[in-house]
Amino acid sequence: MKRILKAVLPVGFKANGISCGLKKSGKPDLALIYSKLPAVACAKFTTNSIIAAPLVVSKMHLKSAKRFQAVLINSGNANCFTGKEGIKDAKASAGYVAEKLKIAKNSVLVNSTGIIGKRLDIAKIKKGIPALVSGLSVAGAHKAELAIMTTDTFVKEISLSLNLGAKPVHICAIAKGAGMIAPDMATMLCFIMTDAVISKKVLDKALTAAVDASFNCISVDGCMSTNDTVLVLANGAAGNKSISGGTELQGFSKALGTVCLELAKMVVLDAEGATKFIQIDVAQAKNFLQAKKAALSIANSALFKTAVYGRNPNFGRIAAAVGASGIEIKEEQLKIKLGSLKGKFVHLQVSLSSGKAKCRVFTSDLSPEYIKINAAYN
Amino acid sequence: MKRILKAVLPVGFKANGISCGLKKSGKPDLALIYSKLPAVACAKFTTNSIIAAPLVVSKMHLKSAKRFQAVLINSGNANCFTGKEGIKDAKASAGYVAEKLKIAKNSVLVNSTGIIGKRLDIAKIKKGIPALVSGLSVAGAHKAELAIMTTDTFVKEISLSLNLGAKPVHICAIAKGAGMIAPDMATMLCFIMTDAVISKKVLDKALTAAVDASFNCISVDGCMSTNDTVLVLANGAAGNKSISGGTELQGFSKALGTVCLELAKMVVLDAEGATKFIQIDVAQAKNFLQAKKAALSIANSALFKTAVYGRNPNFGRIAAAVGASGIEIKEEQLKIKLGSLKGKFVHLQVSLSSGKAKCRVFTSDLSPEYIKINAAYN
Numbered sequence: 001m002k003r004i005l006k007a008v009l010p011v012g013f014k015a016n017g018i019s020c021g022l023k024k025s026g027k028p029d030l031a032l033i034y035s036k037l038p039a040v041a042c043a044k045f046t047t048n049s050i051i052a053a054p055l056v057v058s059k060m061h062l063k064s065a066k067r068f069q070a071v072l073i074n075s076g077n078a079n080c081f082t083g084k085e086g087i088k089d090a091k092a093s094a095g096y097v098a099e100k101l102k103i104a105k106n107s108v109l110v111n112s113t114g115i116i117g118k119r120l121d122i123a124k125i126k127k128g129i130p131a132l133v134s135g136l137s138v139a140g141a142h143k144a145e146l147a148i149m150t151t152d153t154f155v156k157e158i159s160l161s162l163n164l165g166a167k168p169v170h171i172c173a174i175a176k177g178a179g180m181i182a183p184d185m186a187t188m189l190c191f192i193m194t195d196a197v198i199s200k201k202v203l204d205k206a207l208t209a210a211v212d213a214s215f216n217c218i219s220v221d222g223c224m225s226t227n228d229t230v231l232v233l234a235n236g237a238a239g240n241k242s243i244s245g246g247t248e249l250q251g252f253s254k255a256l257g258t259v260c261l262e263l264a265k266m267v268v269l270d271a272e273g274a275t276k277f278i279q280i281d282v283a284q285a286k287n288f289l290q291a292k293k294a295a296l297s298i299a300n301s302a303l304f305k306t307a308v309y310g311r312n313p314n315f316g317r318i319a320a321a322v323g324a325s326g327i328e329i330k331e332e333q334l335k336i337k338l339g340s341l342k343g344k345f346v347h348l349q350v351s352l353s354s355g356k357a358k359c360r361v362f363t364s365d366l367s368p369e370y371i372k373i374n375a376a377y378n
Numbered sequence: 379m380k381r382i383l384k385a386v387l388p389v390g391f392k393a394n395g396i397s398c399g400l401k402k403s404g405k406p407d408l409a410l411i412y413s414k415l416p417a418v419a420c421a422k423f424t425t426n427s428i429i430a431a432p433l434v435v436s437k438m439h440l441k442s443a444k445r446f447q448a449v450l451i452n453s454g455n456a457n458c459f460t461g462k463e464g465i466k467d468a469k470a471s472a473g474y475v476a477e478k479l480k481i482a483k484n485s486v487l488v489n490s491t492g493i494i495g496k497r498l499d500i501a502k503i504k505k506g507i508p509a510l511v512s513g514l515s516v517a518g519a520h521k522a523e524l525a526i527m528t529t530d531t532f533v534k535e536i537s538l539s540l541n542l543g544a545k546p547v548h549i550c551a552i553a554k555g556a557g558m559i560a561p562d563m564a565t566m567l568c569f570i571m572t573d574a575v576i577s578k579k580v581l582d583k584a585l586t587a588a589v590d591a592s593f594n595c596i597s598v599d600g601c602m603s604t605n606d607t608v609l610v611l612a613n614g615a616a617g618n619k620s621i622s623g624g625t626e627l628q629g630f631s632k633a634l635g636t637v638c639l640e641l642a643k644m645v646v647l648d649a650e651g652a653t654k655f656i657q658i659d660v661a662q663a664k665n666f667l668q669a670k671k672a673a674l675s676i677a678n679s680a681l682f683k684t685a686v687y688g689r690n691p692n693f694g695r696i697a698a699a700v701g702a703s704g705i706e707i708k709e710e711q712l713k714i715k716l717g718s719l720k721g722k723f724v725h726l727q728v729s730l731s732s733g734k735a736k737c738r739v740f741t742s743d744l745s746p747e748y749i750k751i752n753a754a755y756n
Contacts, residue, residue, distance in 0.1 A: 049700075049706060049707050049708075081693070116695070117694040302680070309753045314494075316458065317494070319428050320428060320458075323429070324426050366749060367749060368746035370684075371744060374680070374688070375687050375688025
């Protein structure tokens, strides 16, 4: 398994990113991913009850079609809390792409990130699509990445290859998210492309496991976005024997897990205003859920996060956060080991003395800069 | 019903507060409330699994005794996460008070607030108790209030009288808490004294209702303290007919509700680093729990709170917080009305278009000052 922190598209994929004018800054804001071969697709979306219009439309398409060829993503506007007009706009944008690429409308998936509650300027998107499509290239993934970023301070790309049987299989992913799993600006989006031959059912299982151990184990401020999406497209161009089990599935799942985990860690590393990258390991739990509850309660504690920012080894706040998590725990069962707070990387180990399960969560500290960024953003 | 924002003890109560040396600053840190007449007592404690030693001891006493005469409270150390020694220290401190006042040990309740995880300096408390007891006076409630404060910037006192039948009944309460319902420094403590004649059962019901609509409806940072306590002592000195129902119970409950609500609002007003006092009214909910979930999810959203700090009327963050609360809600049902963000007082009204229930919650904004205070505290 070889990996590089660049976006190198698997066989059969093209991508592009342009500026269509949604961002006042003039930075790239419209991205397209295209697969010549119709691909199976699986996605994990936010569990927020208020979900953005493009997610509603993508969910419809994921139900009505079996294969997919394009993903259109805009930044600068989340197209969320925009009512029926928002749905209409999301559908229209998929329509423009389908028309230009001469593919079925429901084979186009759509996504957005940016401010909530403002209507999308669909005319700008329509106007941008011809250039977006004509500029599609096998080297275009980095351009697509640039066009999905918002407050991100660095690009989040990874590519990886492995052999399944004698066939080389490639996975490439781009992501955005400045730390928070949060509404309206720091939405987390991740698009994964692979040329592996794999059924939707098997792919979905592998994706669920990969996301549970990565994007579902990071938290910056406990806020949940209305637009969060992890989407994978598998177009089968590698020609491997369809992955269904055994060492092939193990290898592919491990690779997919690595892709998700590395990107999730980059999201936390890029957390808004953060000065620390915190790894929380909760061990000796009764089960995974108990470990995760305890770990996320610490990760979401404003007091713990400010203590780490202040290099203040405050064990009491960790104990209180575990106690507040809703798990059953007695004081004498709780063991806490906090590493040095001096460097960028902080390691916290917590034992619950209740069993053998464990969970690892990544988070950041909470700094005055976070407030500065989020007080001003609009 | 007359009320003043000063602590005037009901008939039969005395109080005092002194400095025994727990606080490095030399400020008052040891308080005592005493009732000559044995009083019935009810308490609401934190639901954190990790609870402080004095709460463990007070819970034992509340089970083993029927009447209570004293409450000892120290600030400067929470006596939490201190193991068996912590329990021993809490018991010992109750013992010293009992001995000096010549009352039963289990008629003494104890409480602490301050840093978590450090052993209490019980020798200092022991040494302070003779002066604490000899200084007890009917005018001593303000001194007790001063001795329970930690990062509070103003005192939180209220006194109120009402007539039940022909008898005047008094309620007086002192509280501490600098905004957060939070571990290790901003614990919320409230001690309520009344001379009303009332059974434990009826008092407990009235207290539950009062706390549910006040202290359980405030949030500053979503952190839950290991020491939070609301305690009421009723010594019966007023000689009214025992409150059991009808207009008497209504009147008393209303008064108790007012006492708790006013103090809860003071806690939010004194929130660490806060520049805003935010009232969130969620209406047209299916039931109270739904309204409360939505309201607290907004109140605990770091993004909403930073937006208010930045005077940024960001509706998207409010919608996202409601959607993330776990309640079932459709976008078209959600109506948001946010008042001016210019002044100290901010009013947010949210309608869920789902029923007739409602909930009011108070919170503060999140400022860089909050982080400064909590990064440095130890």
